[in-house]
Amino acid sequence: MSSTEFPAAGGSQPRGPVDSSRVPRYAGPATFARLPRLDEVGRADVAVVGVPFDSGVSYRPGARFGGNAIREASRLLRPYNPAQDASPFALAQVADAGDIAANPFNINEAVETVEAAADELLGTGARLMTLGGDHTIALPLLRSVAKKHGPVALLHFDAHLDTWDTYFGAEYTHGTPFRRAVEEGILDTEALSHVGTRGPLYGKQDLTDDEKMGFGIVTSADIYRRGADEVADQLRQRIGDRPLYISIDIDCLDPAHAPGTGTPEAGGMTSRELLEILRGLSSCNLVSADVVEVAPAYDHAEITAVAASHTAYELTTIMSRQIAAARAQEAGNK
Numbered sequence: 313m314s315s316t317e318f319p320a321a322g323g324s325q326p327r328g329p330v331d332s333s334r335v336p337r338y339a340g341p342a343t344f345a346r347l348p349r350l351d352e353v354g355r356a357d358v359a360v361v362g363v364p365f366d367s368g369v370s371y372r373p374g375a376r377f378g379g380n381a382i383r384e385a386s387r388l389l390r391p392y393n394p395a396q397d398a399s400p401f402a403l404a405q406v407a408d409a410g411d412i413a414a415n416p417f418n419i420n421e422a423v424e425t426v427e428a429a430a431d432e433l434l435g436t437g438a439r440l441m442t443l444g445g446d447h448t449i450a451l452p453l454l455r456s457v458a459k460k461h462g463p464v465a466l467l468h469f470d471a472h473l474d475t476w477d478t479y480f481g482a483e484y485t486h487g488t489p490f491r492r493a494v495e496e497g498i499l500d501t502e503a504l505s506h507v508g509t510r511g512p513l514y515g516k517q518d519l520t521d522d523e524k525m526g527f528g529i530v531t532s533a534d535i536y537r538r539g540a541d542e543v544a545d546q547l548r549q550r551i552g553d554r555p556l557y558i559s560i561d562i563d564c565l566d567p568a569h570a571p572g573t574g575t576p577e578a579g580g581m582t583s584r585e586l587l588e589i590l591r592g593l594s595s596c597n598l599v600s601a602d603v604v605e606v607a608p609a610y611d612h613a614e615i616t617a618v619a620a621s622h623t624a625y626e627l628t629t630i631m632s633r634q635i636a637a638a639r640a641q642e643a644g645n646k
């Protein structure tokens with residue numbers, strides 16, 4: 313299968329996606345955006361990696377199939393992103409690193425496996441664009457990122473707080489990763505925000521506990537009232553130049569925009585609002601990101617997987633632009 317070469321800053325030549333004007337976009341096995349596999353290019357600036365794991369869910373399972381559904385839906389992505397005026401796969405080497413094989417019968421072991429695999433990828437100098445999987449996996453990913461960067465700022469897009477304590481006594485679940493992360497001191501508590509929250513809680517205490525952990529909240533109703541630009545401005549100010557991790561639970565979107573997920577809540581933001589907020593954060597120092605909770609069994613016409621693939625595309629664009637800008641600056645300083 314042929315692929316297109318793109319010139320890149322610094323003289324290196326990232327290998328881009330398969331050219332869909334020459335090879336039908338529905339042909340061949342799916343990688344994210346039809347990009348090369350990591351083993352085909354040796355190293356990557358941004359590694360797109362799947363985590364087919366959903367043993368941490370409290371309601372409908374199926375997010376273990378999310379990564380591959382996002383890859384399938386990403387066949388239609390094109391190499392130039394007009395919203396950010398950038399060609400993300402030309403600015404940096406983006407590659408599909410395949411899946412992290414985590415034990416579905418032992419959550420603690422799976423969490424360790426994800427952390428070790430993330431350590432290995434980050435150790436090569438790559439930033440991670442992880443495709444879940446359920447939200448449990450954000451904890452080992454954050455652990456790994458914090459080993460490299462120290463405590464990171466967190467933007468958490470979700471209908472839910474995911475700062476609950478335990479479920480059935482289990483500490484590692486998809487409703488608890490960010491409480492664990494705060495307890496472990498791997499988040500910069502000056503810059504933590506949930507975005508898109510809504511829906512019933514177990515009690516008012518959920519909010520009190522969450523605030524004590526340092527989280528600010530932008531609800532989905534706030535986004536509706538204030539608009540994406542104002543919300544992005546406010547978030548950007550809070551984050552400053554701190555290393556930033558963005559975790560996106562696709563259920564941050566309204567079920568009309570993302571029916572294919574395990575714990576849907578009415579009254580969410582649109583996919584347009586999500587993409588616009590992300591574009592407004594393009595100057596932030598995004599060190600890694602995830603998109604989780606896509607459960608294709610409840611999807612229709614790939615609505616959710618398409619939204620997730622575009623979300624990962626915007627995040628990848630932010631990272632690629634920053635990598636290229638850093639290289640250009642380095643070259644200028646020589």
Ligand SMILES: N=C(N)NCCCC(=O)O
Pocket residue numbers: 370371447472474486487561563575605
């Ligand atoms: N979708 C995520 N990450 N969490 C949902 C937990 C909701 C609950 O069972 O109370």
Ligand SMILES: [Zn+2]
Pocket residue numbers: 470471472561563564575605
């Ligand atoms: Zn959620």
Ligand SMILES: [Zn+2]
Pocket residue numbers: 447470472474486561605
């Ligand atoms: Zn979540």
